[in-house]
Amino acid sequence: xxxxxxxxxxxxxxxxxxxxxxxxxxxxxxxxxxxxxxxxxxxxxxxxxxxxxxxxxxxxxxxxxxxxxxxxxxxxxxxxxxxxxxxxxxxxxxxxxxxxxxxxxxxxxxxxxxxxxxxxxxxxxxxxxxxxxxxxx
Numbered sequence: 519x520x521x522x523x524x525x526x527x528x529x530x531x532x533x534x535x536x537x538x539x540x541x542x543x544x545x546x547x548x549x550x551x552x553x554x555x556x557x558x559x560x561x562x563x564x565x566x567x568x569x570x571x572x573x574x575x576x577x578x579x580x581x582x583x584x585x586x587x588x589x590x591x592x593x594x595x596x597x598x599x600x601x602x603x604x605x606x607x608x609x610x611x612x613x614x615x616x617x618x619x620x621x622x623x624x625x626x627x628x629x630x631x632x633x634x635x636x637x638x639x640x641x642x643x644x645x646x647x648x649x650x651x652x653x654x655x
Contacts, residue, residue: 551630552654558625558638559649560589565621567643572623578637579627588625595620 558575562568572589579586598617604610627634631652642648 551632553628554631554634555653556627556629556631556634557651557653558627559651560623560625560646561649562621562643562646563618564643564645567646568621568623571640571643571646571648572625574640575625575637578640579625579629582629582633582637584633584637585628586625588623590624590626592622592624595622 560568560571576586576589596617596619598615600613600615603612603614627637629637634650634652638648638650
């Protein structure tokens with residue numbers, strides 16, 4: 519039969535020995551700006567312009583010593599339209615195939631929102647759409 523007092527002693531010894539290697543929890547400071555997780559989505563039909571904007575964003579993130587991941591290249595969407603060449607429908611059945619390729623890149627940043635405003639104030643090439651999503655960490 520184990521005494522309840524002895525059992526409490528065993529549990530406290532076990533708990534404190536298990537917690538010996540765990541560092542203390544740091545409390546957030548009030549003077550530090552809150553860090554946000556920012557996802558920048560870039561979309562374009564022009565690959566060189568898209569890559570140029572990606573490189574400028576990453577260069578800005580490196581200069582501010584930010585944590586970032588990317589650019590993640592998402593699969594290219596191919597929008598295709600097949601149509602007849604002949605306007606009247608007579609003659610040989612010849613067809614035209616038109617397609618538009620849409621390329622997409624993702625960049626994830628972890629930084630205060632003021633820093634992101636500085637980074638995203640770069641010149642964005644025409645034809646490149648930028649979408650910024652901000653969440654708290």
